[in-house]
Amino acid sequence: MERKAFLDQEPPPGYVAGIGRGATGFTTSADSGPVRFQPNLDDEDENGDNEDELKFQDDDEGGILGLELKDKEDDEADRIYEEIDRKMNLRNKNKSTGDLELSTSETSDKIKGQFTDLKRALTSVNDNEWANIPEVGDITRRNKRTRLLEQQQQRTYAMPDSVIAGAGSMGSLNSNDEVTNFQSISQAKDLLLSKQLDQIAGTSDNNNENIAKELEELQNNDSKIQDIKKGRLILASLRKTEPRKSNSWIASARLEEQANNYTAAKKFIIEGCHNVPHNPDIWLENIRIHQKTAEGTKFCKAIVNEGLKFNIKSEKLWLKAFELENKTDVVSRRKILMKGLEFIPTNVELWKSLVNLEDSKEDVQKLLTKAVELCPKEWDFWLTLINLSNYDDAKSLLNKARKALTDNYMVWIIACKLEEREKDDIPMEKLNKLLAKGFKELEKNTVDKSHLLSKAGWLNQAIDANLEGFTKTSSAIVKVTLDSDGKESLDEWLDDAEKLILKKEFKVAHFIYEYIIDKFPNNIESWLSLILSMKNSKDFDKSKLFEYYSKAVNLNQDNELLLLMYAKDKWLLGNDVEGARMILSDASSRLPTSENIWLARIKLEVKNHNYQEAMSISTDSIDKIPTSSARVWFKHIHLMRFLARKKIVTLEVPDFLSLTTQALDLFPEEPKLYLQKSLVLVDFDLIKQAREVLSTGTKKCPNSIEIWINLAWVDEKYFKTVIRARSVLDTAILKNPTSDKLWEAKIKLERRQNDRTAAQQITNKAHKMFPSSSSIWIQHLSLIPKMSQRKNAFLDAMRTTNNSTNILLSIGVFFWLDGKFLKAKSWFERALTSNKQSGESWGWLYCFIDKYGSAQEKLGLLQNLNKNYDDINDGETWNHVNKDLDNFEKTPKEIIELVSAKLLAKSI
Known part of the structure; x- marks a missing residue:
């Protein structure tokens, strides 16, 4: 290391080493001598022989403040101060005189002696050691600041018993006082302080408000x-x-x-x-x-x-x-x-x-008779008098009122109500004519046409009449109002009916639908709306409903939907199986090629345990409409499998293979038929042949995801060749790169093999490829180890999947597994609300209600399930249970119980 040149030079006067880095220098009397003038020194010092004293005075009092500028007043002041000092020293009896007489030279020698050994030791310090001396920091002040900060943080409080008890209840104190959770106590203390502050603030606010009110009152009084x-x-x-x-x-x-x-x-x-x-x-x-x-x-x-x-x-x-x-x-x-x-x-x-x-x-x-004579324009008098009079007198009064009040529509409405009240069997045509005449009179006698009652106003009058029990009058008002509408606007009339249904005014809406049907008897939408509103009406009348059905079917004999609805409601609502059977039989003769009617006939017989008739109808269907669709064959084979298991019919492997072969010959590219044939072979333990069928299916239907997944499942479950199952799924992904279901199957395969690392890697890759796939998100969420880490992922999943039903349901399942059952229920309900076709949502909600719900809630859920049962077709577990041959004749209640049990078993 090169030695700096200035190190060999003398330091400048007053130099202190390290002053630029925060060091402080000091001098002692050993270096500079005494600086205080002692009043009791020898006469020699007083005469100016003390050189140090003279130097001090010259330095301290030189310049414009020197002695040369002193005047007599300054001398007099100095003399007075010296006299005061002398007297003060004499009065200080506690001070030792020996100490005052200590000489400066002795003091200097003593201080010099303390630093002699230290100065001598500095001669042994070499250049490197000198250069490596650490920088002097402000250690004293730093330590002082640290100490003060620690003192400020070490606050103590008088802790109330309620706070200690609250902290203990949160697990902050154990029974042996071995561990104390000071954070919990601090939170409890902060809570107590915040409440106190809120109370103080509230009191202060109230005082301020009271003062402000008083000031405002004083100002108001003054004003x-x-x-x-x-x-x-x-x-x-x-x-x-x-x-x-x-x-x-x-x-x-x-x-x-x-x-x-x-x-x-x-x-x-x-x-x-x-x-x-x-x-x-x-x-x-x-x-x-x-x-x-x-x-x-x-x-x-x-x-x-x-x-x-x-x-x-x-x-x-x-x-x-x-x-x-x-x-x-x-x-x-x-x-x-x-x-x-x-x-x-x-x-x-x-x-x-x-x-x-x-x-x-x-x-x-008597009074009203006189009143209507003197006040003929007052309708209330006429109305009250009419209500008090008999039929003949009321008719006479109405005629007088009609002449007196030519533009009052209530005259004609009351006339219709009077006729309906007196004659229960009055034909609708008479009321319609009477009200139509009233419309013409009002149109002729009303000068300002804006005063005429609008269509909405007339419909409101129809509502009031219906509420009063005058249903025929209400119907007449609707008919004449729509007749006088001036235009045949089907859309507007349907819109009017829908608005009335929203108001729960079903009866008046029925009248509108009846009017539309009279005008447009082949409008199926009107018939369906009428039937639906009738079934939702509070005064639901089955006989009236079936009357409308009969009329609708007669007017639209080739409409398949009306026939199916009629038969279903006859069976379920009317509890008339024979009537439903006749309707479907007649419909089948009208529409012999309708596969929906054939399948409805089979379902009716199966649900009523008439299996022989069901088999006969199913056999006729494939004979008469063999090329209609693969669905007919699929249903027929499924029924035959069930009957064979129930031993109602005797069918061997060749029989089933013959049926499935016929179906595949007609529909060689139908994936369901390959899957069904493989299931038939598995039933007879012909696993190798089942795999060959599935393998053929992948060639004929390469885009069928279900065939690929089932082929991999057969390799994994029956042949125990996981490597080949992986290969099948990889091949399927190459042929169907946009299918997230195949990636989901790969992840599930690795999880079944307890290879969590591989499952996580596949999930991450699939997640990048399908960021909005709900099935991949569910696998991703299930691989997160802790519930606390999943919560942010829940938000991302809902956002990217647009609140998918499966995501909502899976969040509920995670809360269920975490023991938060009420939260789980709320998510199950959200999932079911978003998609009532989700069988898994029905199953999980039933799990909660079965364990923690009331009997009333359970009954309500089962009633809703019965209403929506035919439309539920979504969910792996639901479809597996519902299509199982062992559950072919089970009721919806039994199906939901099996589904919920299987869901719980899978979640454990």
């Missing part, structure tokens, strides 16, 4: 006072300039009432009555103000009597006089109303009040 003063000035001016206007007097009274000055308010309102006596409003205000004071009802009666002298035709004053009378004094109240009607005989309100006073039907009729 009210100012407003009242201004209002008085303005109203005083108005009363002087326009004393004949009632508004200024009423406003003045109300202003004084607001200021709680009731004396002034009464004075103003009385004066107003004198100035404007012919205004009924000011008399009513006078009564109101006096009612709030101590005058009472008697004085108010006097006021209203006085007001009536000037306003004899005021409806309000007569009604106020009626109101002021005692309610039990019916005679007086009646007299007032009768007196009022003498002066204003056409007043509707007075008549209504008078009619309401009467209890006798005859008296009410």
Whole structure:
């Protein structure tokens, strides 16, 4: 290492080594001598022989602050301070005189002696050691900061018993106090502090709100006072300039009432009555103000009597006089109303009040008869009188009302209701004609066409009529309304019916569908909508439903869907197997080539355990429609397998091989037939031949994923050749590179071999190729070891698969395995809501309800299952159980029980 040149030079004055790196230097009296002037030194020092003293003084007091600038005042001040110091030293008796007499030279020698050995030792330090001296850090301050920080962090609290108990309940303290979870205690303490702070904050907020409210009230009071003063000035001016206007007097009274000055308010309102006596409003205000004071009802009666002298035709004053009378004094109240009607005989309100006073039907009729004469435009009087009258009188009154109220649609609706009420067997044609006449009259007599009732309004009237029990009137309203629509708009009518169904107004919706069917008898959509709404209706009538079915089938004899629905509802809803059998038999003769009808006939017989008839029908179907589709052959072979297992028929291997060969000859590219033939051979333990069939199937149907997977399964399960099974799946992937099901099969194969590493590698590769595949995501999630690590993956899976039913279901399964059963149930329900065809969702939800649900919940689930059973076709476990020959005749309840048991067994 090259030695720096400055190291051989003398350091500059005041140099301190390492000062740039934070080191601090110091000097002692051994280096510089004493710096404090001692007042008791020898006379020699006082005369200036002490060289160090003189140097100190020159350095310290040189320049503009030197001794040369001192004046007499400064000398006098110095003398005073010296005298004070002398007296203070004399008063300090506790101080030792020996210490004060210690000489500077002795002190210096003592300090020098302490550092002599250290200075001598520095001569042995070589250049390298000197260069490698570490940098001097600010260790003292750093240690001080660390110590202060530790002291701040070491806080102690008076811990309440509730916090300690809460921490203990969370597992923070064990029974032997060996382990203490301070984090839990800290969380409990923070929770307690936060609650206290919230309480304090809440109290503070309440106080602030109260203070703010008080300030606001004070400001409002001040502003009210100012407003009242201004209002008085303005109203005083108005009363002087326009004393004949009632508004200024009423406003003045109300202003004084607001200021709680009731004396002034009464004075103003009385004066107003004198100035404007012919205004009924000011008399009513006078009564109101006096009612709030101590005058009472008697004085108010006097006021209203006085007001009536000037306003004899005021409806309000007569009604106020009626109101002021005692309610039990019916005679007086009646007299007032009768007196009022003498002066204003056409007043509707007075008549209504008078009619309401009467209890006798005859008296009410008399009053209403007079009322309709004097108030012919008031429909309520007509309606009440019609309802109280017999049929003949009501008809007469309706004719009079029709002449008086030419533009009132209610006249015609009430006429229809009257006819329906009096004649239960009245034909619909009569009501339709009556209402159609009413539509024409309304159209002719209504000047402003915008006042005519809209279609929606008429349909609302139909709803009201139906709710009142007038179903024929409701139907007539619907028919005439749609007739007068002016255009045959099928889409609009269907939309109207759907809106009514959403409102649960099924009956009126039925009337719309009936109208559409009359107009368009071959519109299948209308028939289906009508039938569906009838089945959902709260007043469901089976006989009416089957009547519509019969009419629909007769009008549409070649419609396969209507025939199948009719037979199914006849069987299940009507519990009429023979009737359903006749419908399907007739349908088969009408549509002899319809495979759906043939299969429906077979299903009907199988479900009712009539196996011989089912076999006969199935055999006829392949004889009459052999080339219809592979489905017919598949169903026939499946039925034969079941009957052979039940020993109802005797069939050997050649018989089955003959059937399957015939089917494959007709449909050589149907994958299901190859799978079925392999199953037949497995039933007879002909595994080698079954593998050959599947191998042939891969050549004929290379795109059939199920054949490849089943071929690999046969190699793995029966031949125990896992290598060949892997090879089969690899070959299948080469031919079907876009199939995620094959990758899923590969992953499952490795997992069955307990090779988790290989399964993980295949999953990662498949996950990159199929990022939105729900089946690959499920395998990926199942390979994550901990539930806590899966939660973020759940979110990614739902996002990338667009909330796939399988993902929702698998999340529920993971929660189930984690012991969180309520959470699992919520996910099962979500999965079932998203896809009711998922058999796995039905099975898992049944698992929960069977173990933790109530009997009512279980019954509800089974009822829903029965409704949706025929449509459930999704799910590996469901299909495996449902298509098993041993379960061929099992009920939906038995199937769901088997599915749930198998799902639980697979999850363990």
